[in-house]
Amino acid sequence: MSPPPPITPDLKSEVDQVLEAVIYLYTESRRLTKELARRADLTGPQLTVVKILEQIGDLSLSELSERIRAQNSTVTGIIDRMEREGLVARERSKEDRRVVYIKLTAKGRQIAREIPIEPMEMLRSALETLTAQEMRDLFRIMTKVAKRVRAMARRDVGEPPDGKGEGKAESRGARQRAEES
Amino acid sequence: MSPPPPITPDLKSEVDQVLEAVIYLYTESRRLTKELARRADLTGPQLTVVKILEQIGDLSLSELSERIRAQNSTVTGIIDRMEREGLVARERSKEDRRVVYIKLTAKGRQIAREIPIEPMEMLRSALETLTAQEMRDLFRIMTKVAKRVRAMARRDVGEPPDGKGEGKAESRGARQRAEES
DNA sequence: CAAGTTTGTTTCGTGTACGAAATATCCGCG
DNA sequence: CGCGGATATTTCGTACACGAAACAAACTTG
Structure with a gap:
């Protein structure tokens, strides 16, 4: 690309x-x-x-x-x-x-x-074995990456802008599945 | 624990x-x-x-x-x-x-x-949108966490110490699966 | 209260996903 | 050559995993 x-x-x-x-x-x-x-x-x-x-x-x-x-x-x-x-x-x-x-x-x-x-x-x-500083860094970076991915998702796949606003912004999106067998 | x-x-x-x-x-x-x-x-x-x-x-x-x-x-x-x-x-x-x-x-x-x-x-x-500094941090932290998990894996599940040494240490362990349907 | 909608669960069909066993080849060795 | 072991793929059985459709019970509204 x-x-x-x-x-x-x-x-x-x-x-x-x-x-x-x-x-x-x-x-x-x-x-x-x-x-x-x-x-x-x-x-x-x-x-x-x-x-x-x-x-x-x-x-x-x-x-x-x-x-x-x-x-x-x-x-x-x-x-x-x-x-x-x-x-x-x-x-x-x-x-x-x-x-x-x-x-x-x-x-x-x-x-x-x-x-x-x-x-x-x-x-x-x-x-939990990470230091507080590491946790902070990791959290910040991961959040940034996740946001990026979300943005690309919107662009490339074109999702409807999430019909009913769910407020919390957490709990939304992370759609794991029960780990298969 | x-x-x-x-x-x-x-x-x-x-x-x-x-x-x-x-x-x-x-x-x-x-x-x-x-x-x-x-x-x-x-x-x-x-x-x-x-x-x-x-x-x-x-x-x-x-x-x-x-x-x-x-x-x-x-x-x-x-x-x-x-x-x-x-x-x-x-x-x-x-x-x-x-x-x-x-x-x-x-x-x-x-x-x-x-x-x-x-x-x-x-x-x-x-x-790739991360800054070089962020990449370095993330890399370091993730490596640490991954190593921790690996260690716990050995302890809690008790794996045979990897029978035939596969050398590269990469390509080993990361066992994704083809994303299911 | 009855028609229509929503909600909770199951059924059905298809597609992974894994591990163990079966098959078919290949390879090295005597 | 023939045999045992290694390698490549398939078969089989079981368990997820999802979406669409079927159902039943609750709820909404006119």
């Missing part, structure tokens, strides 16, 4: 390495989740669900899918399999008969107790 | 926001790929394949799966579907009859031409 802006000769490779690091960090946390999950005969998303339910308590399916940032239809499948394994149970709400609460069974709770760390905690605690 | 080191009160929330940014950057590039792909009636991974083949030329299936950091068995499926759509063709190598070369068809090449940007380029060029 544009001729490489000749700043430092190895700046280009730093870009690649940062890119690599972002990818690494993201995928590695998923891989670790999966690894931990395997010990309890769970899949990655299943471990995530179990830990969330353990900490927060019963959730409706919609609330759950919002937490793990996946579609309802995806979570339905995950819960189907977990129910089959006796890890969770569905219970229809009495106030609103449309909603279904997902709750841990004894077996599910037992397994949750056996697994100490939650997935994303690993990345989180790695970040 | 260790009790939360009480540094600054709002440092914790910065951790969350950086975490959010990492997730955002990664998933947003995938989402954008998918968005672009839809315009040519392709899926995310299919667009990636088309652009790679356009730029690099014919590749064996193994070479291709290494490029998009997915398992051979996954890529086999992707190529199956693309072949069915007439986007690529398989051609057995004459020197080594085990290998299959994947090549773009005229139709595939045509579509590749119609789509300007490659997926990860978006994130890459966002990174």
Whole structure:
């Protein structure tokens, strides 16, 4: 595209390495989740669900899918399999008969107790080893990059300007998915 | 593990926001790929394949799966579907009859031409808008974090110390997957 | 209160994604 | 030559993941 802006000769490779690091960090946390999950005969998303339910308590399916940032239809499948394994149970709400609460069974709770760390905690605690100054820098830079990407997204893909303003500007956009198996 | 080191009160929330940014950057590039792909009636991974083949030329299936950091068995499926759509063709190598070369068809090449940007380029060029100083900082910090995560991985999951030393230390570990549909 | 809309969940179809096992070749070695 | 091991690809089984459509219950309004 544009001729490489000749700043430092190895700046280009730093870009690649940062890119690599972002990818690494993201995928590695998923891989670790999966690894931990395997010990309890769970899949990655299943471990995530179990830990969330353990900490927060019963959730409706919609609330759950919002937490793990996946579609309802995806979570339905995950819960189907977990129910089959006796890890969770569905219970229809009495106030609103449309909603279904997902709750841990004894077996599910037992397994949750056996697994100490939650997935994303690993990345989180790695970040916590940074100095305050580093955190500040990282935060500032990442925010800048994220904003850039968002801007390019608008330009290149042409999104409708976000219909109903959601105010907080956080929680919007970060659309992870339940780490797949 | 260790009790939360009480540094600054709002440092914790910065951790969350950086975490959010990492997730955002990664998933947003995938989402954008998918968005672009839809315009040519392709899926995310299919667009990636088309652009790679356009730029690099014919590749064996193994070479291709290494490029998009997915398992051979996954890529086999992707190529199956693309072949069915007439986007690529398989051609057995004459020197080594085990290998299959994947090549773009005229139709595939045509579509590749119609789509300007490659997926990860978006994130890459966002990174390139940083100043040299920011790049240096970011690089240093990300490297530190990545190293931390790797260390925890060894400790918590207990990996065999990387059987056959692969030398480069790069290309190892960053195990992305072809962005799923 | 009934028609129409919204909301919560499931169903269905398609496409990744992985790992283990099956196949087919190739290669080196005796 | 023949055999065992390495390499390249495919097959198979299971689990996500998403979007569109189907459904059912709640809500809105005339």
